[in-house]
Amino acid sequence: xxxxxxxxxxxxxxxxxxxxxxxxxxxxxxxxxxxxxxxxxxxxxxxxxxxxxxxxxxxxxxxxxxxxxxxxxxxxxxxxxxxxxxxxxxxxxxxxxxxxxxxxxxxxxxxxxxxxxxxxxxxxxxxxxxxxxxxxxxxxxxxxxxxxxxxxxxxxxxxxxxxxxxxxxxxxxxxxxxxxxxxxxxxxxxxxxxxxxxxxxxxxxxxxxxxxxxxxxxxxxxxxxxxxxxxxxxxxxxxxxxxxxxxxxxxxxxxxxxxxxxxxxxxxxxxxxxxxxxxxxxxxxxxxxxxxxxxxxxxxxxxxxxxxxxxxxxxxxxxxx
Amino acid sequence: xxxxxxxxxxxxxxxxxxxxxxxxxxxxxxxxxxxxxxxxxxxxxxxxxxxxxxxxxxxxxxxxxxxxxxxxxxxxxxxxxxxxxxxxxxxxxxxxxxxxxxxxxxxxxxxxxxxxxxxxxxxxxxxxxxxxxxxxxxxxxxxxxxxxxxxxxxxxxxxxxxxxxxxxxxxxxxxxxxxxxxxxxxxxxxxxxxxxxxxxxxxxxxxxxxxxxxxxxxxxxxxxxxxxxxxxxxxxxxxxxxxxxxxxxxxxxxxxxxxxxxxxxxxxxxxxxxxxxxxxxxxxxxxxxxxxxxxxxxxxxxxxxxxxxxxxxxxxxxxxxxxxxxxxxxxxxxxxxxxxxxxxxxxxxxxxxxxxxxxxxxx
Numbered sequence: 001x002x003x004x005x006x007x008x009x010x011x012x013x014x015x016x017x018x019x020x021x022x023x024x025x026x027x028x029x030x031x032x033x034x035x036x037x038x039x040x041x042x043x044x045x046x047x048x049x050x051x052x053x054x055x056x057x058x059x060x061x062x063x064x065x066x067x068x069x070x071x072x073x074x075x076x077x078x079x080x081x082x083x084x085x086x087x088x089x090x091x092x093x094x095x096x097x098x099x100x101x102x103x104x105x106x107x108x109x110x111x112x113x114x115x116x117x118x119x120x121x122x123x124x125x126x127x128x129x130x131x132x133x134x135x136x137x138x139x140x141x142x143x144x145x146x147x148x149x150x151x152x153x154x155x156x157x158x159x160x161x162x163x164x165x166x167x168x169x170x171x172x173x174x175x176x177x178x179x180x181x182x183x184x185x186x187x188x189x190x191x192x193x194x195x196x197x198x199x200x201x202x203x204x205x206x207x208x209x210x211x212x213x214x215x216x217x218x219x220x221x222x223x224x225x226x227x228x229x230x231x232x233x234x235x236x237x238x239x240x241x242x243x244x245x246x247x248x249x250x251x252x253x254x255x256x257x258x259x260x261x262x263x264x265x266x267x268x269x270x271x272x273x274x275x276x277x278x279x280x281x282x283x284x285x286x287x288x289x290x291x292x293x294x295x296x297x298x299x300x301x302x303x304x305x306x307x308x309x310x311x312x313x314x315x316x317x318x319x320x321x
Numbered sequence: 322x323x324x325x326x327x328x329x330x331x332x333x334x335x336x337x338x339x340x341x342x343x344x345x346x347x348x349x350x351x352x353x354x355x356x357x358x359x360x361x362x363x364x365x366x367x368x369x370x371x372x373x374x375x376x377x378x379x380x381x382x383x384x385x386x387x388x389x390x391x392x393x394x395x396x397x398x399x400x401x402x403x404x405x406x407x408x409x410x411x412x413x414x415x416x417x418x419x420x421x422x423x424x425x426x427x428x429x430x431x432x433x434x435x436x437x438x439x440x441x442x443x444x445x446x447x448x449x450x451x452x453x454x455x456x457x458x459x460x461x462x463x464x465x466x467x468x469x470x471x472x473x474x475x476x477x478x479x480x481x482x483x484x485x486x487x488x489x490x491x492x493x494x495x496x497x498x499x500x501x502x503x504x505x506x507x508x509x510x511x512x513x514x515x516x517x518x519x520x521x522x523x524x525x526x527x528x529x530x531x532x533x534x535x536x537x538x539x540x541x542x543x544x545x546x547x548x549x550x551x552x553x554x555x556x557x558x559x560x561x562x563x564x565x566x567x568x569x570x571x572x573x574x575x576x577x578x579x580x581x582x583x584x585x586x587x588x589x590x591x592x593x594x595x596x597x598x599x600x601x602x603x604x605x606x607x608x609x610x611x612x613x614x615x616x617x618x619x620x621x622x623x624x625x626x627x628x629x630x631x632x633x634x635x636x637x638x639x640x641x642x643x644x645x646x647x648x649x650x651x652x653x654x655x656x657x658x659x660x661x662x663x664x665x666x667x668x669x670x671x672x673x674x675x676x677x678x679x680x681x682x683x684x
Binding site for chain 1: 390392414418419420421422423426427429431434435436437438439448449452453485487498501
């Protein structure tokens, strides 16, 4: 009952956010100095031809009319067609979403395991040599640009391995999960590691700090006084309570990355949402841009909703309302 | 697996104290210097009896018991602490862990922060049971948790067992902590400021409860407090600590009516409505406790003592027996010791004792 009211409220809020973001993007598009009609017409086109194309695309109507028209179709689930390929945007997204989602969600599993694991180790041995080493490693990883990590991995784990006669990992491209789960994973290993390395670093620091706070709490002292074994104290009592900020961060990161893991997608030639939106921006393909924006915003809204629900599950003191 | 006891220790038949701490010293190396938290503490706790340890914050009263139980990481500890003849300070982590919670349990000051906020109260009691007795079934542990919650006066324990700590009131939380401490029939409970975080009305109930379960299950109790008023009801013997040392040791009545050490006297006079605070005037002890990194030489209390003599700054007074003017007292009262250079007869809060003290000071 309470949960349903919460979900309804959050859904309405999500729609509001979505509306504001589409409006903002729409207005920005017309401020930006890109002209889809001119691009589409080509260099040799006469002004009349450009105008004709502009008219055909409906770009000569007032912005407000265009926007309302777009909204009207959006409500019915129609995201329009790409100016250039003429393909339905919904179909384009359906094609680009799986690689991105695979990359982000799979990577998230890896970076959470590594980040939280290393963070716990670091926190329980605070100020030890191991702790300092982990901290240093995390700092190095977080300061490294994604494309450097990606290219390094490609060089060593694809190029050198293949040259050495062990072509274990493929260089690029995406294989759908439904085609072959094994190939899907094999093609995603390097992208996953790339995105996880960069992300894990901040999770190490987050987990370490949160764990150190929790391990100083009175209830941890109580657990020791109860004679609870140390391992159980760290995981059942400590980590359980230290997870909240990690979950928050995870929601934000996954939501944000769905809308654009451009670099990793490009380095490994996965296709995906990030690459699609970059192309669309360059050519001024408004329907595609809008489609990606709608998708990315939805991802962020849903991720945040999941975070809030997770809070309720993690902490009995939090009531969803 | 049971904890191995050194054979040939205190033989059967001889009377062995439950806990016998001798010359306990606890130091913490810090970047500012060596913190001397406990500087040679000795005491014994007999089965079923109550020892109160009284002192200001920083007197070493909490650190000493936590050090004995292996709950003060980073401490440099020496001395012996014989629990039923086994030196707790020589046990390894695992052996000590098996004693904690099972044979010696602890009740902490703030029951809100001392219970895990994310687990049900019942679960936390069940955990204690199952950690020490892994063959106890979940249902059995739960039954025991309900029984314990009922025992400490929580209404509808079968329902409250599934509540989270935040759904309990402060007093109920402390009751739950007490229930938890009783779960495995310990021989000793260390109650560290068990009522400090509670409302005055609830304080009395909790003390009454602690006294009741202690008597009912014949448990020895170490009651740590800064509040002599808390001690009045339940202590058999009282240790007054200052700067990591015992300054006075006495039976409860002796301590209240015939204190010897000026620090004890000061504590009594600062209790509102006590016999010590004559004419309704509170007399706080001036100054503040010393830094444990730079403890004053001689008697650590001398900079704050109204009767300080030259010898006080030069030489540390030994804890020695004092003889009261009045005779008698209970058995526990026979052992009245104080670490002070004032004459042994200068006990009590009356004008005679005061005159004695002032004369000694002038001499």
